Amino acid sequence: MKKKITMLMISLVLVLSVLGGCSSKSEETSTDGKTTIEVWAMGDEGKRLSGVVKDFEAKNPKIKLKVTAIPWDSAHDKLVTAAAAKEGPxxxxxxxxxxxxxxxxxxxxxLSKYDKSEDYPNINSDKFFTGASEGSKYDGNLYSVPWYVETRVLYYRSDLLAQVGYKEAPKTQAELKDAAEKLVKLGGKDHYGIDLAITDPMYPQVFSWQNGVDLIDSKNRKANFNDAKAISSMEYYASFFKEGLAAGPDVQIDITQAFADGIKPMYISGPWMINIMNDAKATTGEFEWNIAPLPAGDTDNTSYLGGAGLSVSAYSDNPEEALTFINYMADPEVQVNWYKTANGLPAVTSAWEDPSLADDKILSVFREQLDHAKVPPMIVELESIKQNIIKMVEDVVVGGADVKSEMKKLEQTAQEILDGK
Amino acid sequence: MKFRFFSNRPYMIFILPALIILSVFSIFPIFVALGVSLTDMNLIGLLNWNQVQFVGFENYMDLLADKEFRQAFFNTIFYVVFGVPLVVVASLGVALLLDYGKNKFFTAARALFYMPSVTTSVAIAVVFGYLYNNHYGLFNYVLSLFDLPKVPWLTHPIIAKISLILMAAWKSIGFNMIIFLAALQGIPKDYYEAAEIDGAKKWQKLLYIKVPLLGFATFFVASTTLIGWFQFFEEPMIMTKGGPVGSTNSIALFIYDKGFKLSEFGYAAAGSFVLFLIILALTLIQFKLRKKDNGYN
Structure with missing residues (x-):
């Protein structure tokens, strides 16, 4: 009996040690002298990125590239786990x-010391759109190299706008509202002028930028919600809902359908909608659409800049090889190819000179808007402030709260968050 | 001798694996959560442990003062108060009806009722999202056939809660129905025969034999359902994201948002510990009540 138990314990120990072996770090350098670089990319980009492996490895025979596609839903959790274990890609x-x-x-x-270095000529913050470069810096240091960008423009039903006297898209905030009012009149009951989701904190931010105020001054760590211009921007935004020009959250119509039906003849969105619009036109029939840069406020027509960059993990054992890969991805030619494989708009300005991008009418609107596009403030507290903005907008639009007093309250809350209270 | 403990108690070898797994994956994390809840652990702290500070009960005090948490708490109470009785009564009802027959129709019905339980919540939530849609939704379409006004299924603060409860109840009836059915079939025939000799009618047999003898099954269903509803998460997470204006937010969703969206691990751990204590307390109360009442046996 005792012998059997001892054997049992030994086998248990063996099983556990084998399991433990699985989690230990895999070999970084394989036997053929190649260094393996692991890249984590998200969603669709992750799946398509494996397409560049061959070309990259041909140009860099000493590096082996391992691409892992991570679904967006679980990306944050995976990154936190990897960082906590001080392992990962x-x-x-x-x-x-x-x-x-x-x-x-x-x-x-x-990565600050590699910016404009001779070894990695493409890692140069001057070569990217200003907004994209801003979005790769934290606290004055470079932590990421822009990969692809996206920005939001105005999608509109050119046929319907022409009917209400707009041969071209609205050019100012005032025109945008006027056009929305006329479109509602044209459409009648249950029709709206424009789609502005209340759950997206982008809108208050963008309208404020256009009127020359930053809701969060990230340099001085100051919240500016109670600023007169911020309040008027917010009132402008809220007025679309109060006057029935934009649908509240109780209207749940898919935007593509609503746009095709003329229920929501304008909306603000990014380049991913181009293909969807083309498909919608091909299947649902007769409507004309176009895009234009955002209408301007008192200052300019700033839009939101998104996209993604590539960063090197602080726990990487091969930062130089990692940078070689990032340098490769920032090459103008590779950037153009990336647009062709995955529709990701190049973050490198010179890549836009390629005829496949420069001659495209729709894309040239994005090109124009990208010069007037900003990233949200690069502060850690952004996410919790965003949640508070969403709540305030809900209180104003659904709950009917007063904009002025809500903005004053929000400024206090946001300032407390910024001060680490 | 080292192994005396085991040779005296051979059963220990068999329960040891379960014991180890339970300790490592369930009991130990509870203590970790308790520890984390007393710190200001966030993403920065996770990467540099020396930046983590002990803050005592500050997280718990903040929770009490947090309007969002209070709202999530009362929403969860709403879910429990309406959801638990609904599930218990509905699954008992279905089980009693299905127990009346044994032919193919009843077998098919049994499978049909059980179907939602083996479907993932995510898939169900997506389908119900369409059913509840204000414009394209089947429910509002049916209402429109009778010239009834549209119902804002997921966009009205109270109706949204009810919509989520109905959906979750529909999903959990199947599993609980099986428990009740098994218990019903475990009731000895002698009782019915004795009752019939005494001239008992159908409803009398139901009320005085079936329902009381289902006491333990009811207790089991009620306590697991209660725990389940306190941890109500997937439905609001997928269908409403806690909205409109936080009115469908649950404690579990609140914890998830704080922990995994905002990376405030300390605060989220405090929230989950509060939830743990609530569930523990209620389950213990249920067990106490159960001991007093032992049914016919």
Missing amino acids: DVIQLGSSWVTEFAAAGGLLD
């Missing part, structure tokens, strides 16, 4: 808000 695809979060936590390598 060498190169990570990150949007600007995650750059802030992981850079502040010390999970990313400071």
Whole structure:
């Protein structure tokens, strides 16, 4: 009996040690002298990125590239887990808000000294759109290299707008509202002028930018919600809902359908809607659409800039090889190819000179808007302030609260968050 | 001798694996959560442990003052108060009806009722999202056939809660129905025969034999359902994200948002510990009540 138990314990120990072996770090350098670089990319980009492996490995025979596609839903959890274990990939695809979060936590390598270095000629913050470069810095240091960008423009039903006297898209905030009013009159009951989701904190931010005020001054860590211009921007935004020009959250119509039916003849969105619009026109029939840069406020027509960059993990054993890969991805030619394989708009300005992008009428609107596009403030507290903005907008639009007093309250809350209270 | 403990108690070898797994994956994390809840652990702290500070009960005090948490708490109470009785009564009702026959129709019906339980919540939530849609939804379409006004299924603060409860109840009836059915079939025939000799009618047999003898099954269903409703998460997470204006937010969703969206691990751990204590307390109360009442046996 005793012998059997001893055997049992030994086998148990063996099983456990085998299981333990699975989690230990895999070999970094394989036997053929190649260095393996692991890249984590998200969603669809992750799946398509494996397409560049061959070309990259041909140009860099000493590096082996291992691409892992991570679904967006679980990306944040996976990144946190990997960072906590101080393991994981060498190169990570990150949007600007995650750059802030992981850079502040010390999970990313400071790339400042490689900016404009001779070894990596494409890693040069002057070569990217200003907004994209801003979105790769935290606290003055470079933590990411822009990969692809996206910005939001105005999609509109050119046929319906022409009927209400707009041969061209609205050019100012005032015109935008006027056009929305006329479109509602044209459409009649249950029709709206424009789609503005109340759950997206982008809108208050963008309208304020256009009127020359930053809701969060990230340099001085100051909240500006109670600023007169911020309040008027917010009132402008809320007025669309109060006057029935934009649908509240109780209207749940898919935007493509609503746009095709003329229920929501204008909306603000990014380049991913181009194909969807083309498909909708091909299947649902007769309607004309076009895009235009956002209408301007008192100052300019700033839009929101998104997209993603590539960062090097602070725990990478091969930062130089990782940078070689990032340098490769920032090459103008590779950027153009990336647009062709995955529709990701190049973050490198010179890549836009390629005829496949420069001659495209729709894309040239995005090109124009990209010069007037900003990233949200690069501060760790952004996410919790955003939640508060969403709540305030809900209170104003659904609950009917007063904009002025809500903005005053929000400024206090946001300032407390910024001051670490 | 080292192994005396085992040779005296051979059964220990068999329960040891379960014991180890339970300790490592359930009991130990509870203590970790308790520890984390007393700190200001966030993403920065996770990467550099020396930045983590002990804050005592500050997280718990903040929770009490947090309007969002209070709202989530009362929403969860709403879910429990309406959801638990609904599930218990509905699954008992279905089980009693299905127990009346044994032919193919009843077998098919049994499978049909059980179907939602083996479907993932995510798939169900997506389908119900369409059913509840204000514009394209089947429910509002049916209402429109009778010239009834549209119902804002997921966009009205109270109706949204009810919509989520109905959906979750529909999903959990199947599993609980099986428990009740098994218990019903375990009732000895002698009782019915004795009752019939005494001239008992059908409803009398139901009320005085079946329902009381289902006491333990009811207790089991009620306590597991209660725990389940306190941890109500997937439905609001997928269908409403806690909205409109936080009116469908649950404690579990609140914890998830704080922990995994905002990376405030300390605060989220405090929230989950509060939830743990609530569930523990209620389950213990249920067990106490159960001991007093032992049915016919």
